[in-house]
Amino acid sequence: MSKPVKAAVFGTGSWGTAFGMVLADAGCDVTLWGRRGELAAAVNSTRTNPDYLPGVELPENLRATSDPAEAAADADFTVLAVPSQTLRGNLAEWVPLLAPETVLVSLMKGVELGSTMRMSEVIEDVAKVGADRIAVVTGPNLAREIAARMPAAAVVACRSEAVAQRLQSACHTPYFRPYTNTDVVGCELGGAVKNVIGLAVGIADGMGLGDNAKGSLITRGLAETTRLGLAMGADPMTFSGLAGLGDLVATCSSPLSRNHTFGINLGKGMTLQETISVTKQTAEGVKSCESVLDLARRHGVDMPITETVVGIVHEGKPPVVALKELMGRSAKSERR
Numbered sequence: 001m002s003k004p005v006k007a008a009v010f011g012t013g014s015w016g017t018a019f020g021m022v023l024a025d026a027g028c029d030v031t032l033w034g035r036r037g038e039l040a041a042a043v044n045s046t047r048t049n050p051d052y053l054p055g056v057e058l059p060e061n062l063r064a065t066s067d068p069a070e071a072a073a074d075a076d077f078t079v080l081a082v083p084s085q086t087l088r089g090n091l092a093e094w095v096p097l098l099a100p101e102t103v104l105v106s107l108m109k110g111v112e113l114g115s116t117m118r119m120s121e122v123i124e125d126v127a128k129v130g131a132d133r134i135a136v137v138t139g140p141n142l143a144r145e146i147a148a149r150m151p152a153a154a155v156v157a158c159r160s161e162a163v164a165q166r167l168q169s170a171c172h173t174p175y176f177r178p179y180t181n182t183d184v185v186g187c188e189l190g191g192a193v194k195n196v197i198g199l200a201v202g203i204a205d206g207m208g209l210g211d212n213a214k215g216s217l218i219t220r221g222l223a224e225t226t227r228l229g230l231a232m233g234a235d236p237m238t239f240s241g242l243a244g245l246g247d248l249v250a251t252c253s254s255p256l257s258r259n260h261t262f263g264i265n266l267g268k269g270m271t272l273q274e275t276i277s278v279t280k281q282t283a284e285g286v287k288s289c290e291s292v293l294d295l296a297r298r299h300g301v302d303m304p305i306t307e308t309v310v311g312i313v314h315e316g317k318p319p320v321v322a323l324k325e326l327m328g329r330s331a332k333s334e335r336r
């Protein structure tokens with residue numbers, strides 16, 4: 001009998017834990033790494049993650065540790081599930097511990113502030129491994145639904161189709177159906193920008209603007225994501241797939257989305273500080289809206305919805321004023 005695939009998951013938050021479950025259900029031996037020893041101990045003793053997925057029973061072949069060397073040892077896949085803005089610092093500490101041939105897998109949906117690097121680029125920069133050993137998992141994957149083993153499709157993207165297929169097989173379960181894609185740029189942009197559009201839709205929902213506004217924001221949000229993707233060499237077809245439209249629809253319609261909920265609170269009139277204080281988990285769009293806008297400007301791409309979100313979230317612009325400005329833009333062709 002062949003040895004089970006070994007996976008290390010760095011990050012014991014909602015998605016790290018839920019994706020660890022998926023890997024374990026697919027037959028991998030999974031070790032979760034978490035910063036806090038007491039949470040790792042609770043995972044092992046109660047077979048639940050009481051802080052992030054309370055009430056969800058975790059499989060036997062998943063355990064947790066706060067020792068990064070123990071988690072990383074001999075891992076075929078090293079999965080990274082920490083906030084995008086802390087990845088660089090976290091990974092720098094883990095690089096000396098990584099198994100020599102491990103494939104690094106990003107679960108993160110953000111763009112680094114300042115450098116405007118996508119997460120796979122940060123991984124390549126810090127770990128000094130080639131793009132053929134870096135993969136991305138993305139798509140409409142709300143952690144709580146996956147943890148309840150509700151059905152979902154996903155994308156595993158890697159420049160190497162063979163590596164993407166290995167990861168696909170390592171995380172394929174009766175409820176989790178991963179497709180491969182070699183367009184890593186498009187898949188990562190889809191995941192990062194949908195969080196920004198999710199904030200915009202949430203703000204509109206919080207303001208009570210209705211479903212026509214929601215449909216318009218989703219569609220024009222996808223249009224500006226695709227424009228940016230084209231400028232960055234992505235395949236435009238990726239944006240009508242799971243990493244684009246699929247994730248956008250799930251995020252913009254679900255009360256489980258942290259970005260959508262964050263936007264609703266802002267749209268209802270909470271201040272940024274009040275909204276941050278009631279948000280317990282990572283809402284990547286809050287920081288990544290600035291790096292996505294930076295990226296758009298570097299590539300000369302017009303992203304009016306992203307610009308509007310930055311105005312509301314970071315420049316204190318009242319949502320009603322931002323709405324008036326967005327609707328007052330000059331008339332243009334839908335194709336531009």
Ligand SMILES: NC(=O)c1ccc[n+]([C@@H]2O[C@H](COP(=O)([O-])OP(=O)(O)OC[C@H]3O[C@@H](n4cnc5c(N)ncnc54)[C@H](O)[C@@H]3O)[C@@H](O)[C@H]2O)c1
Pocket residue numbers: 011012013014015016017034035052081082083084086090107108109110141142143144280281282284
């Ligand atoms: N939750 C989801 O439904 C979901 C689904 C798909 C993708 N994602 C993406 O996965 C990534 C992780 O999200 P999540 O939902 O697991 O977030 P989370 O907030 O639930 O968990 C984040 C984890 O990172 C840890 N962490 C926070 N700051 C850290 C630091 N400075 N150093 C080391 N660890 C730190 C936390 O302790 C926690 O374990 C994000 O990029 C998110 O966009 C989330």
Ligand SMILES: O=P(O)(O)OC[C@H](O)CO
Pocket residue numbers: 109139140141142143195198247250251256257258259260282283284
């Ligand atoms: O909760 P959110 O807004 O981070 O969204 C979670 C996932 O990215 C949905 O696919």
